[in-house]
Amino acid sequence: MPGNYGGTLLMLGHGAGGDVDAPDLVAVHDAVLGLGVAVALVTQPYRVAGRRAPAPAAQLDAAWLAVVARLRHNLEFGALVVGGRSSGARVACRTAREAGAARVLALAFPLHPPGKPDKSRADELLTGVPTLVLNGDRDAFGVPGESPGVHVRILPGETHALSKRPAAVAEAAVAFVTGTGLPR
Known part of the structure; x- marks a missing residue:
């Protein structure tokens, strides 16, 4: 898909115990960067400090x-797309409006803690901006359903890691991130 989407900035955050080098984040980064989208991979302060356990949601x-x-303050860009994997997706969803995001890309959104479907986080997906969720059909954290403004794409054979076919994750994300294929 040729084109220049240089007016778009994609911010991606990592999962709770991971880093920005997760296979799905790297695949999305590489795919959209090759199309002219600027990408900021964001490491949360608790990870920079060497801790594995995430800070409370308000701090994140x-x-x-x-x-x-x-x-x-430092860059000129048009559309801001925020996103991340797992915990990073939750942060992007919770802050999308305040951040002025045009779209949210939620990779492996953790609908609930494993084995606790009664503790749903589905309300966090109601961002008020177009949101694309990419989850594996074998995700122990659950798979969200579609709702107004939230499009869900389920990737067969994938777990919460979304690491079996990172190129498929990137392929599913590209049109959404570039703004050429918004969910209906």
Whole structure:
């Protein structure tokens, strides 16, 4: 898909115990960067400090919004697309409106803790902006259903890691990130 989407900035955050080098994040990064989309891979402060356990949600959201503010101050871009995998997807969803995001890309959105479907996080997906969720059909954290403004694409054979076919994850994300294929 040739084109120049240089007016778009994609911010991606990592999962709770992971880093920005997760296979799905790297695949999406590489695919959209090759199309002219600017990409910011964001490492949360608790990971920078060497801790594995995430900070409370309010701290994660504040750190994310601080990066958004810094990027807006230092760069010129049109559309901001926020996203991430797992915990990073939750942060992107919770902050999308305040960040001024045009779209949200949620990779492996953790609908509930494993084995606890009664503790749904589905309300976090109601961002008020177009949101694309890419989840594996074998995700122990559950698979969200579609709702107004939320399009869900289920990747067969994938678990929460989305690591079996990262190229398929990237392929599913590209049109959404570039704005050439928004969910209906």
